[in-house]
Amino acid sequence: MNVPDYIRPLLSHPVAIFGGGVSGRALTALVLRLGARGMVFDANPSDGDFGDFTTSDATAHRLVLFSPGFTPTHPWLASARAAGALCLGELDFASLFWRGPLVAITGTNGKTTLTEFLTHALDTAGLDATATGNIGYPLSQLVVDRNGGAPDAYALCEVSSFQAETLRHFRADSALWINFAEDHLERHGSMETYFMAKWRLFERCIGGHVQAGSSVQHFATLFGQTLPADACIASEDQPGDVLLQGTLFADYPQRENFILAAAWWRAAGLREGILYTAARSFALSRHRLERVGEMNGVTWWNDSKATNFHATEAALARFQQPVLLIAGGKSKGGDLQGFVRRIASHVRHVALIGETRHVLATFCGAENVPYTLCNDLSHAVQALAALAAPGDQALLSPGFASLDQFSGYADRGDQFVTLFSQVSAAPFPVSV
Secondary structure, eight states: OOOOOTTTGGSSSOOEEEEESSHHHHHHHHHHHHHHOOEEEOOOOTTBBBOOOOOOHHHTTTTEOTTTTTTTTHEEEHHHHHOOOOEEHHHHHHHHHHHSEEEEEESSHHEEEEHHHHHHHHHTTTOEEEEEEETTHHHHHHHTTTTOOOTOOOOEEOOOHHHTTTOOOOOOOEEEOOOOSSOOOOHHOOOOHHHHHHHHHHHOTTTTTTHHHHHHHHHHHHOOOOOOGBBBOSSSSSOGGGGGGTTTTTSSTTTHHHHHHHHHHHTTTTTTHHHHHHHHOOOOOOOOOOOEETTTTTEEEEEEEOSSSSHHHHHTTTSSEEEEEEOOOOOOOOOOOHHHHHHHHGGGEEEETTTTTHHHHHHHHHTOOOEOSSSSHHHHHHHHHOOOOOEEEEEESSSBBBBTTSSSHHHHHHHHHHHHHHHHHHHSSOOO
8 A cells, every 4th residue: 555755754653553453453454454563552451452552652653543433632632732733533544544535424413324335235236335434334444445445436424523623634525414403512522623523524525426315505604614506505495306205215315325325426426326226125223213022002112322312203293193202321412401302292201221320310201201210221111111112112312422322323223123023022911
């Protein structure tokens, strides 16, 4: 792989890598592939890792690479910069070594689905495409696995605001921004700061195509940013498409993903019929409004990937009658009372879990939403099973992060599925 001239001399020193998770391990592999030595620093080090990054450590490294979990103001990064090190995020660094087209995809919700769908559609068209980035397969790992990729190999890269806000060298051939709504305010502090973190992705699409959904256009105007006319895609409240009947894109919220995909597809000069063919064979990944099963005439749904208000509200809109809901988790900031007010008419009863359960209970009481305070997910499943009547829909769509009680949203969803199986197999009616 070709190494940029300004990076090459920095690799003669040990490279500091902040974070020992998936991104950090991928960075370690990439640094090794480049012929350099990586040293992983993590507050909770695994075997072979280092702990705190000290002032003396800062003087030993000319290049520091960091995982998305590190805020731009993290003390370790401040020390490294003060010592004169170049500090780059995982995505920023990895992009220097990818040779093929790079399509960046972001949004408050739907970005994983859109990334996977476009990858599937390009594969259907006979093109080389891989889903990467925030989807769980870091770009660094893709670069290692594909040795930088072929010049015609597409990288469909899901990009979070945590990744976008520190981009300096990253360049996308295209960037799609589906939607924008309240999220991650515990890190960004305000909606405008959150918006500008994602806006950085458009700024790094130099000379390429950008497409923005309706809500993105609204907030761009609100925050004084200008979009090119051909970037503005009417993605909300659009009429149905007869060619999408029977696919998951027939209705919102997935309809918005298809509209953005089609905008990019046309701009890329690809045959539109192939995109519709791909829509008919595409299936959602796990934990996104996944039907778990039926028990005593009640249908249970796993939407654990709903980690913000917008996602939960979109899930609730899919049902014709008020549902039995499991909600709560680790706070990401935002207007909790406004969230409860918006969902009140869509919920018959809510089982509240996680660190936000008590404050949510206060707002549920104020909005006359019946609720049960639950110690854990098991308690919540049992509570709803006891309340459910034939014809009900029971939905795990938390609206909050999972890391207060689980290793991630997938762990939360998997535990929910297991608990449903246990409750449905019980020989007697559940009581709590």
